[in-house]
Amino acid sequence: MQITTTIIGAGVVGLAIAAELSTTRRGILILDRNPSFGQETSSRNSEVIHAGIYYARDSLKARLCVEGNRMLYRICEAGRIPHRRCGKLIVATEKAEEGILASIRERARENGTDPLELLSARQIRQLEPNVKASAALFSPATGIISAHRLMRRYLSQATRNGAQLVTRTTVERVEPAGAEGYRIHVAYPDGLSDVFTSRQVVNCAGLDSDCIAESMGIDVDACGYRLHYWKGEYFSLEVPAGFIKRLIYPVPQENHVGLGVHATIDLSDRVKLGPNATYLPDRNIDYAVDATARQSFFEATVRYLPGIAAVQLHPEMTGIRPKLQKPGDPARDFIIAEESSKGLPGLVNLIGIESPGLTASPAIAKYVGALIGG
Template sequence: MMKLVSNSIRNYHYHYAEIGLRLGWLSRKKNHMSTTTVVTAGKGIEKERVDCVVIGAGVVGISIARHLSLKLGRNVLVIESGSTFGTVTSSRNSQVIHAGIYYPPNSLKACLCVRGRRLLYDYCKEHGIPHKQTGKLIIASRNEEVSKLNYLLHRGNENGVEGLKMMEGSEAMAMEPELQCLRALWSPTSGIIDSHSLMLSQMGEAESHGTMFCYNNTVVGAHLEGNQMCLHISETESLQNWDTKSQWPPDIVLLPKLVVNSSGLSSASLARRFSGINHGVIPQSYYARGCYFSLSNTVPPFKHLIYPIPEDGGLGVHVTLDLDGQVKFGPDVEWLNEIDDISSIQNKFDYTVCADRAKKFYPEIRKYYPSLKDGSLQPGYAGIRPKLSGPGEGFADFIIQGEEFHGIPGLVNLFGIESPGLTASMAIAEHVATKVPRI
């Protein structure tokens, strides 16, 4: 019995290592070929049976791969189009551990944020992930904002957020002498995390339970053969001439028992390329860019996270802190138009932060930090929110769809995993596991 088990484990490792090598080999082989030379569709394309494929090695995909391998004993291949993990939204955010205040009660965002935050703090403590429970002040700068603050207090309490407390402006300003506000909502469970260390640690655990990460390979589509999903994979570098009209011929086709589409910004675009799926269940994508500016040449003016009242599309230009105490401001909200599916799958977004944008930041920040000096903001970085509602359309929840929505056994699609996706990542992984067919 023991021998059989260890043989099957060894076989499984050989099998996955072989597929991984082959995907790597395809990448290397293509380096010596013209990018227009591609394997023709149909005949000659290799097919491989695998257990689970997770598409995307962002913080959410990594957490799902860890959960599937560590908790469910599944054999996981993570296919990532980039040259390494976590280079898209997971490294372009505020790195804030959110308490769970903002979202409608019983929404996935509320439930998974509160649960995910608790899991994340426990995980950070157990695994030595750099983090700090700084606490956060949500502030009202004008009289008309005070009722919104009361509303947030009520909502946070409904969501089960611990320790929320309404403060007079004077109490908040005693905590933060550079701050100006009328009232503040104190959230003691908010904090910051080194998300890169988190991803690295969870990848290590996943890998030690047999998960394999394959970089530089893009999932370009899928088709169904009966109930079997056939996933089309191509080497990322070869996709430069891919246009909106064509189906890109795959280098290899994987036949997984389970596919988790955790491809972030492009998950809806990619799902639309799964032939056989009911397109009616795939939500429309919207994209909202957010830029950050860092504060230069000054002693950090704040010790806590400071957030204004949320705005349409984002949480407002807020103060976030790095673990070394440095302050940055952002992100603002800039809606992007005319992003086609192929561009989003290829992450062809513009992430440049134009220095000119600072003109809009100064007046926003001075509402709560009046002594901000001219010329002290330096362009930082930008991230893009994968949104499911457009300008003025209000709240949209995370969407996590299993077979019950789209009718395809063994497919889980994640859509709209914007903030608080980092905080919620471990709870999202638990939730995805409830949708995985038993084997």
């Protein structure tokens, strides 16, 4: 195959981009270091279709999440991808938090999400008898999805159009190769290596995306491309099916490092609590759940689910957020940049694609398609 466009990373974003680009071009190669697609962050998340409520006005996160939310429901319906538009409640557990709900509602309005409805304590009890809150916002556009089935759908669309996925292939570095585009150096698990050229490169290597950019000679510290890892752990909550019918979120933390320990349901009605947010200064990829965190998860959740006991919480799973901020830094937007201005035409870097990257994936793909031409 004559390779024209190489996509580094077969997570939900790389696969969405492959599906989008493959509608208008041939010679697309998707590379991933794991034995199969979607084995890192894309399979270690809450699987929530976000509405786009919290993000800064006009940011890529806000715009691509709101657009992605609408596109995703259409993709799910057309492709019979398991999903549910269950809605979510953002709950105030004390009077002081009720003022924050008003600012969240205003931000959501500015971002163009479906309007949020303010609910009283009585309305909350009627909808969710196990939730205790003095007020809440109801988001009708929030839902849940099977991330694996979505990725399978993107992949099958891309391969039907001639794209090829090659797994167990680690991209070690990318260097400019003049008129030929870029030279891509790859390594295989058996110790062998290879080099090939590609006219365009799309770097969606998730946790490794800043290292790939650095290998191209970009000063990632000067450009603000350096990633910081934040671990997010989950506990499952052993409760009867239907204990909650919607996603329940506390009001978010000030710094937006995470949305606070929330209660999500999955498509089989299991309840998951989390994720918390722990900074990993050494960037160790460690997916173990710290069982001693049970008490802090319990204390965070019992405020709005007062009927639960700590023994009902069980360590479940972990994901690692590829953030552009370290502790104390302000919230950052996604970086999605075509790098002609750095002397690297035809190269697109996607860095810091944390939440809501799953929701935004179809809109990100459209955006990248526009950046590098049809």
